[in-house]
Amino acid sequence: MENTGSGPFSGKVALVTGASSGIGKATALAFARVGARVAVADIAVDGGNQTRRMIEELGGKAIFLRCDVSKESDVASMLHQTIDAFGRIDCAFNNAGIEGAQGSTVDCTEENWDRVLNINLKSAWLCMKYEIPAMLRQGGGVIVNCSSIAGIVGFQNIPAYVASKHGLIGLTKTAALEYAKSKIRINAVCPGVIRTPMIDRFAHGEAQALQQLIAGEPVGRVGEPEEIAAAVLWLCSDGASFVTGHPLVVDGGWVAQ
Numbered sequence: 001m002e003n004t005g006s007g008p009f010s011g012k013v014a015l016v017t018g019a020s021s022g023i024g025k026a027t028a029l030a031f032a033r034v035g036a037r038v039a040v041a042d043i044a045v046d047g048g049n050q051t052r053r054m055i056e057e058l059g060g061k062a063i064f065l066r067c068d069v070s071k072e073s074d075v076a077s078m079l080h081q082t083i084d085a086f087g088r089i090d091c092a093f094n095n096a097g098i099e100g101a102q103g104s105t106v107d108c109t110e111e112n113w114d115r116v117l118n119i120n121l122k123s124a125w126l127c128m129k130y131e132i133p134a135m136l137r138q139g140g141g142v143i144v145n146c147s148s149i150a151g152i153v154g155f156q157n158i159p160a161y162v163a164s165k166h167g168l169i170g171l172t173k174t175a176a177l178e179y180a181k182s183k184i185r186i187n188a189v190c191p192g193v194i195r196t197p198m199i200d201r202f203a204h205g206e207a208q209a210l211q212q213l214i215a216g217e218p219v220g221r222v223g224e225p226e227e228i229a230a231a232v233l234w235l236c237s238d239g240a241s242f243v244t245g246h247p248l249v250v251d252g253g254w255v256a257q
């Protein structure tokens with residue numbers, strides 16, 4: 001058992017959405033390992049409770065909150081419950097997202113477009129709408145929104161996903177400017193191809209499709225969720241005290257090509 005009672009984030013509270021799986025789960029565990037108390041939020045209840053239990057087994061403190069991040073009432077309740085449980089919110093990783101259906105711009109349905117934009121983009125606006133007032137009340141905080149390399153360059157056959165991730169970067173920059181003088185830093189992280197259930201779905205579980213994704217990575221491998229967690233923790237740390245409004249690409253060199 002690790003003792004997470006002390007560490008550079010000791011006394012801090014972190015909220016992570018999409019924390020049942022993949023990047024969110026790794027980041028929730030990483031926050032706990034450096035001493036933060038963690039609000040684990042997700043629409044997936046079993047996975048969320050599993051992440052909570054894993055943090056408790058490390059000796060950390062966590063709560064699980066069931067939340068559909070595309071619904072304002074759920075997001076408002078998620079923030080109220082976090083403050084009720086821990087009294088504050090220092091770091092928020094707005095990470096929950098979906099890839100949606102694959103198909104060209106012409107083939108994308110209105111239902112898919114709305115679902116992807118609501119869960120990937122509207123969600124981050126809703127989360128910030130409730131996180132920022134809580135951070136203003138306590139005199140500051142740090143927010144990281146999860147964009148993607150698909151927020152930097154185009155990818156064929158996922159138009160709604162690409163639009164949502166590009167939109168997230170514009171939203172991040174705007175909110176960062178609005179609250180820069182209020183000691184709230186707001187950045188985005190832009191992961192490359194990361195080994196999570198999302199990528200398995202994207203590759204339809206086919207080894208050949210996964211090999212094609214790996215072939216697109218200059219470093220010759222996919223990234224691990226912990227490598228994104230490390231970037232999020234740095235953005236939330238005092239080491240990034242002069243960093244705001246920035247889309248931080250963590251992609252093994254993909255967009256450098």
Ligand code: NAP
Pocket residue numbers: 017018019020021022023024041042043044047067068069070095096097098099119146147148149190191192193194195196197198199
């Ligand atoms: P993941 O393993 O599928 O995890 C996403 C989590 O979000 C799941 O637990 C999912 O629950 C949850 N979720 C889905 N819809 C939600 C909603 N409406 N409200 C609350 N939670 C919801 O995916 P991941 O790869 O870790 O992705 C995390 C983030 O990283 C996403 O924003 C994704 O776009 C971004 N990203 C991933 C990659 C990559 O290569 N993996 C690359 C770039 C960016 P269910 O399982 O029940 O749907």
